[in-house]
Amino acid sequence: MQEIKTINGTILQRTVEAEELEAHIGETIKIHGYIYKIRRMSDFAFVLLRTKRNVVQCVYSEEFSMFSPEMLKEESCVVMTAEVVREARSKTGYELRMRTVEILSEPKETVPVVINQKKIDTSIENLLDYRPITLRNEKERAIFRIQEGICRGVREFLTNENFTEIHSPKIVAAGAEGGANIFRLDYFGKEAYLAQSPQFYKQMMVGVFERVFEIAPVFRAEKHDTSRNLNEYTSVDFEMGFIESFEEIMRMETAMLRHALYFLKENCGMELELLKVKLPVIEAIPVIRFREAKELIAKEYGREIRDFEDFEPEEEKLLCGLIFEKTGSEFVFVTHYPSKKRPFYAMESRENPEETLSFDLLFRGMEITTGGQRIHDYEEQVLKMKRRGMTVELFESYLMMHRYGMPPHGGLGLGLERFTARLLELENVRRATLFPRDIHRVTP
């Protein structure tokens, strides 16, 4: 056997990152990226280079550029050598004088939607149909850097609070949330489903790690085609044991969101500025009971209560408006939702079994979280299922944890895309989803 080659894992940095340019002022460096925009003047051209996270101002001029300007096309991939020079009129305080350019690839055609203006001026349908391209827009992609920042902040917080991250299955034998909005699957000739939430599994794992979380896709076969619904979304779920009241879950969420916002401020300043995001301040979040909230809205706006068991979307907006007016908070916890509207695992209030020890968190006019305490006692859970006419035998593997001992526990699910959308004040939750899925859309 001849000598064996090896890979040693050394990562060569052949080019400079945009973030490091300032340290190279006065030097000639190598940098790579996508030609984002070319603005040709009479004897020179402004060229914007899109890198991993930045857009860098470059200048082409016959004076110092040693190539033909016709070589440059928007959306070409290039490696260039350039001199970093101070330039007061540039946002960053410097610009790149292009010396040489190597073209790595060229687009076959010019893009069908203009993506290199401040804002993409097109319909939401076009924005989504051409998603692989429209996401290249500086502002569109910044949305997802912020979304990543939220996840990183949440992970950092939960890890510090001794939560363990888990991976639960998405193909399941029974839905956790009930109702008809579940996707059916042919699983080797048998029927299976796509998980509506990791509910059952995160509860089981409370028996193992006491505190767990998961950030993963969930699937809802809802036929609503609205600006607030997705059929597949990313759910930030946590579940915690040994709680003394369901308010502990709300306290944990409050601290978690506060940390996530702090994390964004520390790590996504550029994107927040680009999108002109007004981060909300979380001090203390107001809490109101569902019934009181309904009555308050009815009274303040002279509205008739039509649905005694849930909010209409319009009511969520009105409530948030009212709370903001009275307290200055953009968040509000609504608690004690009616038992009828909550799943079979929701724990009922000891004082009033018509109400559950549950909550939603509303933010800027929309529900972004549902949570609450769960039933941990076996008999109590079985009784509630029977009262609801459920076939207890179908849930045998779920009930195993109750049967063999569970602590008082509860948790929540936060819709990542909804939270991102409200944070960035995007009118449609699809804009906060890389590749949204709705009743009409499974592509791109």
Next chain:
Amino acid sequence: MQEIKTINGTILQRTVEAEELEAHIGETIKIHGYIYKIRRMSDFAFVLLRTKRNVVQCVYSEEFSMFSPEMLKEESCVVMTAEVVREARSKTGYELRMRTVEILSEPKETVPVVINQKKIDTSIENLLDYRPITLRNEKERAIFRIQEGICRGVREFLTNENFTEIHSPKIVAAGAEGGANIFRLDYFGKEAYLAQSPQFYKQMMVGVFERVFEIAPVFRAEKHDTSRNLNEYTSVDFEMGFIESFEEIMRMETAMLRHALYFLKENCGMELELLKVKLPVIEAIPVIRFREAKELIAKEYGREIRDFEDFEPEEEKLLCGLIFEKTGSEFVFVTHYPSKKRPFYAMESRENPEETLSFDLLFRGMEITTGGQRIHDYEEQVLKMKRRGMTVELFESYLMMHRYGMPPHGGLGLGLERFTARLLELENVRRATLFPRDIHRVTP
């Protein structure tokens, strides 16, 4: 409107964490957890308390315990007050003398499988059938703390290398990997599929962020019922642009795995010790071409080559054995897999189009990663699809990125459960999966 209550996000720590006990020697503290094991002696009892991540030795004695020993049941959830005392015979150097105990919940029955011995002595079927309970075993759960550690290490590494974490859809209109092993779904009356990998999406996102990664479920409708296959698993995927050769991807993976192992050593020492894990050392990873590897195995073991396009599982084992013998490495990269066996997006070698610029990473006898360079040129991709008899129109949204410009790029997918299983030398990949899915199993 009356005064509004608020939640301020203060997290009260009412009890001590097991990790902090050493600082409390000589004090009486409050701690909570699950009664894991009771060993009753004539006039006292050893009680093991299972906390989030530890098992703590406690002692019951009429001398200092102010409750009846009959109150204690295995798998009960309790809050106790106890004195932390030095005890040389305890592994930790201290033990807890139980003073008072409050029972928060009790199991309805004793567990059907003994879970509080060093090892659960039962079949893999029982282990999985009673998963919510068997995971409570100290060693079983340690597997998943290590798995979490791998993910944390990988995330830390990739984030430092300027990768952006993404969330791509799992409901898709076309499979990325081809073949028949795809799950079909009724999507509002139309047929859709479960993503076999995030391949298309991570490539699209290279056009946006240059470097991206995702840790998420993927779905394969493989009918193989083996100890190495799962129908749903967690794929650690990354994809990077502006590469000069596919070896850069291997270098990145080498550095990533090295960092993950370092992270484990720093953060999961207790679990590694509990499971007696021998972490591999990654210095330089040997690289061998697929064809040479096949010939080497044939020669060294006098085996006839039956399949010229892929390895048989036995050959992966033999190759790993050979490489370990010759180089001391437990990892080996196999490169240049035959084009016929690689997907349509694999870039072919310029010297020999029968071979692709691709690789697998084998570890301790098993393939854990598949990766390679992808075609970035539109014409080249379309031509290859046509040669394969594919209907190009069906892939319009995938080809959009090629049409409008892509850099040379490539990436890989690492099977999280397989890597965990090989790292911990678990004979069945199911043991490294919280709730495995196979052809016979969708519960628990």
